[in-house]
Amino acid sequence: SSSPMDRQNRRQGFMEFPHLSAPHRDLMIELVSTMETRLGSQLLPDPLPLDVQCYQNAAGTSQGALHIRPGDDTSSIEFILGSWIYCELPSGGALNITTLMAYLNKSTDAPNFVLEFVQMSPTSMVLILDLPPRKDLPLYPDYLDTFYVDTKLDGCRQALQKLPEVQPYFSPVLYVRCVWSPTATVVHIQCEQGQESDQARMEEIVRDHVSPIAKQVLGIWLDKCACGEGREVKESERSELERRDRVIRTKTIEIDLVSNLPRLFGPDVGSRIVNAIQEFLNK
Amino acid sequence: SSSPMDRQNRRQGFMEFPHLSAPHRDLMIELVSTMETRLGSQLLPDPLPLDVQCYQNAAGTSQGALHIRPGDDTSSIEFILGSWIYCELPSGGALNITTLMAYLNKSTDAPNFVLEFVQMSPTSMVLILDLPPRKDLPLYPDYLDTFYVDTKLDGCRQALQKLPEVQPYFSPVLYVRCVWSPTATVVHIQCEQGQESDQARMEEIVRDHVSPIAKQVLGIWLDKCACGEGREVKESERSELERRDRVIRTKTIEIDLVSNLPRLFGPDVGSRIVNAIQEFLNK
Numbered sequence: 001s002s003s004p005m006d007r008q009n010r011r012q013g014f015m016e017f018p019h020l021s022a023p024h025r026d027l028m029i030e031l032v033s034t035m036e037t038r039l040g041s042q043l044l045p046d047p048l049p050l051d052v053q054c055y056q057n058a059a060g061t062s063q064g065a066l067h068i069r070p071g072d073d074t075s076s077i078e079f080i081l082g083s084w085i086y087c088e089l090p091s092g093g094a095l096n097i098t099t100l101m102a103y104l105n106k107s108t109d110a111p112n113f114v115l116e117f118v119q120m121s122p123t124s125m126v127l128i129l130d131l132p133p134r135k136d137l138p139l140y141p142d143y144l145d146t147f148y149v150d151t152k153l154d155g156c157r158q159a160l161q162k163l164p165e166v167q168p169y170f171s172p173v174l175y176v177r178c179v180w181s182p183t184a185t186v187v188h189i190q191c192e193q194g195q196e197s198d199q200a201r202m203e204e205i206v207r208d209h210v211s212p213i214a215k216q217v218l219g220i221w222l223d224k225c226a227c228g229e230g231r232e233v234k235e236s237e238r239s240e241l242e243r244r245d246r247v248i249r250t251k252t253i254e255i256d257l258v259s260n261l262p263r264l265f266g267p268d269v270g271s272r273i274v275n276a277i278q279e280f281l282n283k
Numbered sequence: 284s285s286s287p288m289d290r291q292n293r294r295q296g297f298m299e300f301p302h303l304s305a306p307h308r309d310l311m312i313e314l315v316s317t318m319e320t321r322l323g324s325q326l327l328p329d330p331l332p333l334d335v336q337c338y339q340n341a342a343g344t345s346q347g348a349l350h351i352r353p354g355d356d357t358s359s360i361e362f363i364l365g366s367w368i369y370c371e372l373p374s375g376g377a378l379n380i381t382t383l384m385a386y387l388n389k390s391t392d393a394p395n396f397v398l399e400f401v402q403m404s405p406t407s408m409v410l411i412l413d414l415p416p417r418k419d420l421p422l423y424p425d426y427l428d429t430f431y432v433d434t435k436l437d438g439c440r441q442a443l444q445k446l447p448e449v450q451p452y453f454s455p456v457l458y459v460r461c462v463w464s465p466t467a468t469v470v471h472i473q474c475e476q477g478q479e480s481d482q483a484r485m486e487e488i489v490r491d492h493v494s495p496i497a498k499q500v501l502g503i504w505l506d507k508c509a510c511g512e513g514r515e516v517k518e519s520e521r522s523e524l525e526r527r528d529r530v531i532r533t534k535t536i537e538i539d540l541v542s543n544l545p546r547l548f549g550p551d552v553g554s555r556i557v558n559a560i561q562e563f564l565n566k
Contacts, residue, residue: 136419137461138531148457157453168451170440174431174465178420182460248421 013054014067019086019096021122021199023207030211031100031115031218032067032082038222042075052276057265061088064265066273068280071105077226078105078245079280087264093121095264102226103249106238109134110225111147111181115214123191123198126169129156129214130184131221132248134241137182144182151220153183156213163209165191165201173255179248185213249281296337297350302369302379304405304482306490313494314383314398314501315350315365321505325358335559340548344371347548349556351563354388360509361388361528362563370547376404378547385509386532389521392417393508394430394464398497406474406481409452412439412497413467414504415531417524420465427465434503436466439496446492448474448484456538462531468496532564 015032017025036043046053046068056063064085071077080102087095096119103112111131118126131153135143148154160166169188171177180186189210191201233241257277262270298315300308319326329336329351339346347368354360363385370378379402386395394414401409414436418426431437443449452471454460463469472493474484516524540560545553 136422136527138458138534139419139527141458141530141534144457144461154453154457170437174427174437175421175424177465178427182457244419244422247424251421251424 014065014082014084017084017098019063019084019094020098021203021206023203023211024098024117027206027211027214028098028100031214034215034218035080035100035102035222036069039071039075039077039080039226042071042077043069043080044072045069047280048276052273055265055269055273057269062086062265064273066277076104076108076110078103085264095120102221103245104134104225106233106242106245108225108228108231109143109233109237109241110228110231111221113218113221113225115218123202125189125202126187127160127189127210128180128184128186129217130180130186131217131225132179132184133181134245147224148181148183151224153181153217153220156217157183157185160185160187160209160213163189163205165189165205175251175255179252185217253277253281297348297365297367300367300381302346302367302377303381304486304489306486306494307381307400310489310494310497311381311383314497317498317501318363318383318385318505319352322354322358322360322363322509325354325360326352326363327355328352330563331559335556338548338552338556340552345369345548347556349560359387359391359393361386368547378403385504386528387417387508389516389525389528391508391511391514392426392516392520392524393511393514394504396501396504396508398501406485408472408485409470410443410472410493411452411463411467411469412500413463413469414500414508415462415467416464417528430507431464431466434507436464436500436503439500440466440468443468443470443492443496446472446488448472448488458534458538462535468500536560536564 015029017028020028047070048066048068052066054063054065062085065083067082068079070079081099082101083097083099085095085097089095096117098117098119100115101113104110111133114128114130114132116126116128118128120126131147133143133147137144161168166187166189169186171186177186189202189205191198191205258274261273264270265273298312300311303311330353331349331351335349337346337348345368348366350365351362353362364382365384366380366382368378368380372378379400381400381402383398384396387393394416397411397413397415399409399411401411403409414430416426416430420427444451450471450473452469454469460469472485472488474481474488541557544556547553548556
């Protein structure tokens with residue numbers, strides 16, 4: 001129903017990342033471009049209504065963008081999802097959440113991809129970077145070896161962890177801790193020496209330390225998971241895989257969105273976005 | 284084949300913990316006693332040969348004790364296992380590993396109990412304290428709620444984590460990270476200011492901070508898991524539960540013992556202990 005021009009505009013809306021620092025924006029654009037270039041021919045256009053692709057609250061103090069590309073029939077991609085949310089806080093600061101996720105379908109049991117930045121201020125952010133497993137790892141040591149040991153994924157986490165500004169982060173929500181892999185980079189980055197240079201240091205960390213590992217993890221995911229060979233799932237195992245995927249997706253979206261969006265954007269806008277996502281997922 | 288007197292002696296051998304500091308020994312004795320008192324009537328005698336209950340290498344520089352109590356037919360306990368290993372290192376220090384574990388059987392799917400101390404020196408230890416789940420948590424949010432959210436288990440981890448000497452620990456073996464729960468206390472405690480008081484501080488931390496949470500977690504396990512009600516497992520789910528338990532047990536024993544005991548005690552003693560454990564497990 002929208003013209004190609006409209007779509008293009010909205011698309012740029014999402015890709016503009018207007019509230020990120022330059023190195024952070026560069027990283028996000030490069031990651032989304034890499035993903036869409038590599039998978040491009042398998043990806044369908046964004047099915048979301050325009051007022052879900054970009055949205056804001058009545059006062060204009062909260063803004064968001066959402067970008068979804070489903071995989072076509074030939075693809076092992078279920079969909080990729082990009083999102084950003086910017087919310088000015090009554091306290092004066094702003095909350096800034098940037099997400100890039102990719103979900104595979106039941107033709108493969110290879111891990112998904114997730115990258116999330118939650119910025120509480122320009123000098124403090126939580127980073128989640130992972131290939132969440134789609135099997136119960138303790139029961140499948142060979143799966144662990146294939147995707148986590150042999151790929152040396154833990155090296156990415158270790159490299160970042162060496163910086164004094166970086167500490168392991170424990171989500172207060174136990175469920176989300178359960179869905180991450182043992183090599184997940186889940187950290188709190190704080191540059192809070194109380195100096196003017198704090199913000200520059202955060203940008204330096206994003207450019208010199210976060211960017212390389214985010215690109216590396218995405219590369220591993222594209223090579224071994226999205227475009228990997230030989231992970232065909234037996235017909236008898238597909239329904240169990242699908243059930244696990246569905247439970248996790250429903251539960252994490254409940255935790256991430258259903259409770260937060262109405263609070264951050266008001267009930268009308270919030271439920272419009274939540275409903276659109278749920279409608280897409282249940283299709 | 285051994286007299287009650289022999290058994291009693293060996294039993295005290297295990298319970299003596301000759302290489303631990305006083306507060307650490309007190310804690311271990313209290314935990315084992317609490318467990319055996321509470322579960323006592325359901326526990327069978329230690330089936331291990333005497334030369335497996337206590338063992339050492341040819342030079343006498345490595346010593347170990349192993350204590351197993353299987354549950355009887357009426358019990359939900361598969362077995363409890365206590366162990367300590369002391370190995371003088373060529374470098375001059377000593378490695379000291381103390382373990383207390385409890386495994387439930389397929390009559391319930393409630394979590395197991397694990398406590399492990401790995402001391403590299405009197406001022407540095409890794410602590411693992413957890414109720415490892417027996418289900419694939421992302422698929423069973425209600426199981427997570429019952430055993431981990433409602434019990435406020437994460438508070439134990441958080442309390443210890445507040446000490447400046449305590450840091451999260453990441454096992455180099457990815458498999459073992461996978462079997463722990465999201466509330467697992469897996470930390471490295473280091474009192475290494477290079478002062479004479481370092482060792483006293485470590486003992487203080489064990490007495491005032493580790494002991495209370497270890498007792499609390501054991502209490503939760505005894506009340507909600509070992510002696511809990513209403514977790515009956517359907518006949519149709521028992522074989523899957525049993526398979527998962529077996530894979531994890533085999534794999535973790537491989538990682539913990541099969542590779543380490545022969546290295547620490549020499550091939551003869553090492554394989555005697557490993558074989559005795561595997562024989563017990565495969566019975």
